Amino acid sequence: MRRILVLGTALAFSLAAAQPLQGNPNLRGEITVWSWDIAAKALEANIPGFNRLFPNVKVTVLDLGNQAVYDRGLAGCAAGGGDLPDVYSVENNEAEVFWARFPNCFTDLNTLQPAASTLRSLFPAFKWTELTVGNRIYAIPWDSGPVVMFYRRDIYSQAGVNPNTIRTWDDFIAAGRRIGAATNNRVKVGVIANGQDDEWFRMLANQNGCFYFNNEGTAVTVNQPGCVTALETVKRLIDAGIVLQGGWNEQIQAIKAGTVATSMFGAWYEGTIRSNAPEQSGRWGVYPMPASRPGGVRAANLGGSALAIPASSRNKEAAWAFVRYALATTEGQITMLRQYGLVPSLLAATRDPYVQQPQPYWGNQRIWQVVLGTLGSVPAARGTQFFQEARAIMVKVQADYVAGRFPNAKAALDAAAQQISQATGLPIAR
DSSP: OOOOOOHHHHHHHHHOOOOOOOOOTOOOOEEEEEEHHHHHHHHTHHHHHHHHHOEEEEEEEEEHHHHHHHHHHHHHHTSSSTTSSSSSEEHHHHHHHHHHHOOTTTGGGSSSOOOOGGGGGSSSSGGGGGETTTEOOOOOOOOEEEEEEEHHHHHHHHHTOOGGGGHHHHHHHHHHHHHHTTTOOOOOOOOOOOOOOHHHHHHHHHHHHHTTTTSSSSSSOOTTTHHHHHHOOOOOOOHHOOOOOOHHHHHHHHHTTBSSSSSEEETHHHHHHHHHHHGGGGGEEEEEOOSSTOOOOOOOBOOEEEOBBBOOOHHHHHHHHHHHHHHHSSHHHHHHHHHHHHEOOOOGGGGGGGGSSBBBBGBOOOOHHHHHHHHHGGGOOOOOOOOHHHHHHHHHHHHHHTTOOOSSSSHHHHHHHHHHHHHHOBBOOO
C-alpha cells in the first residue's frame, strides 16, 4: 500500500488559522450528544466554554460506551432515524458504514450555515477521506490516534532498560525479557487483546504500510507482506512470554496494579492512563513505537473520531454550533487535549503553547512534541464500510494463528483474505 505524508505536508505548509466563532444568545434549545469514555468527558469539558458564547443552549452528553454508540447508531438509522441524538460520535474507520448503508440518516453539513466546506482547510486532508462522499460532508474531524509507547520510567530503570535504545521490535522483546527477569516475571511489557481484538495487528500493519483494504477501498490487501510481518511480530511477542493477554478492562487493571510496564495505543490513551492512575504521576513517559526493521517507520494511527449530526435532529443549528465550537476552535480542541489527552486534528491547535509544555504527570516530558512528531510518518489506511466485518474475521484468524492452527502467518492471512473477500465481495489484491 502506498504511503503518504499528508499530515506532515499540511503541518509544514498549511497551518490555517481556526475561524473565530461568534456567539448568539438568541440561539435556544437543548441538544443531546452520544459518545464514550474519555471522549464523552472531553465533550462535557467543552460545555462551559460553549455556553459562554451560547448561554441558552443546554447540552447533555451521554456516555453510552463505544460499542453501544455504534450499535444504537446502526439500529437508529435502520429504523429511519428514530432514537438518535443531535450530535453523534463516530470513529473514522467505522464512518463509511453509515454513509454507505444509510446515506439519508445524517445531515450533509454543507447544507448548514456556514457550510462545512468552509472548514476544509483547517484540518489535514486525510482526515476528510472517510467523512466525505462526493460533495457531501457528513462529519467534522475530531481527534487523531498517533501510536506511541507509554512506559513506566521506574520499572524500566529498575531493569536497566533505556527506552531510547529500543528502536526495533527485536529491541522491545529483549527489553521485555530484562524487565521480566528484574521483576521475577511479575511485570510484562504489554497487554495484547488476542481473541478479543486485533488492535496490535492493526497498529503494526499500519506501520508497515498495510491494512485490510487498499486506500481506494476496492481490494482486500490483508495478506500482503507488511501485514504478514505484523502478524508474525504479534505471535513473537506472545510466544516470548513478555506480554499479558486481555482486553480493555484487563489493561486498566494491569496499569493500576503495576504489572504492565508499557502500553501501546493511540495517543488518546494518555488521558486514560492519567485519569485511571493519578497516583502514578511522574512515573510514566512516552517513546515512539519500535520499527519492524532498523531504520523503519516508527509511526501508526489507531482510532480517531468525528462528530456528525443525525438528519432527525430537531435542533440542527444548535448542534452545528456545538460541533464547530468543540472541533473547529483552538479553545475547544486544547480543552480536550489538556484535560483528556485527545490529540487535535485541527491544525491551528498544534501550534498552541500548551503543546510545547512539559507535562508533570509524564515526568515533565514534552510528550505532545513526541506524539505530534510521529504524525508526518503515519501511513494512510482506510477502514471502508466493511471495517467491522474484516475486523471480526481478523480477530478469529489471529487467535487461531497464535494457537498454532496455521503453519505460518502468510497462510493465516491468505485465509483471512479469502473470508473478507467472500464477506465483502471485494477482490483480493494481486
